[in-house]
Amino acid sequence: MINSLQAFARIENHYFINKGFLDSDSHLLDNVDKIRHIKSFIVQGRYDMCCPMMSAWDLHKAWPEAEFKVVPDAGHSANEVGVAAELVSANEKLKGMLKK
Numbered sequence: 001m002i003n004s005l006q007a008f009a010r011i012e013n014h015y016f017i018n019k020g021f022l023d024s025d026s027h028l029l030d031n032v033d034k035i036r037h038i039k040s041f042i043v044q045g046r047y048d049m050c051c052p053m054m055s056a057w058d059l060h061k062a063w064p065e066a067e068f069k070v071v072p073d074a075g076h077s078a079n080e081v082g083v084a085a086e087l088v089s090a091n092e093k094l095k096g097m098l099k100k
Contacts, residue, residue, distance in 0.1 A: 028059065029058060029059065029062050032059075032062045032063045035063075036063060036065055039093075039094065039097060040063070040065070040066040040067070041066060041067045041068075041069065041086075041087075041090035041093075042056050042059055042060055042063075042066050042067070042068045042069070043069050043071065043083060043086045043087055043090065044056035044068070044069070044070050044071065045070075045071050045074035045075045045076055045077075045080065045082075045083055046070055046071060046072045046073065046074060047073075047074065047075045048074070048075050048076040049075065049076065050076040051076060053070070056068070056070075067090070069086045069090075071083050071086055
């Protein structure tokens, strides 16, 4: 039987092998106009070693409509307290939009 860590690793590796199913490393930046109208949030941990701050900043510059939050004492994990709080806050805002 596969445990949850193995399942996560398999899914993550599947995406890595297929390059995230994107055409290029700059696919999101190159096509941001196609999603600009979608309410979105960029949550970036200050000490994220997997996704550098510059990548989040470049995305924010290309997509200023997206709310941009830097969590000063966090890295990459959504389980870190500050990141989790920002993700919950973003989802609460989206939930509020759906109730209107």
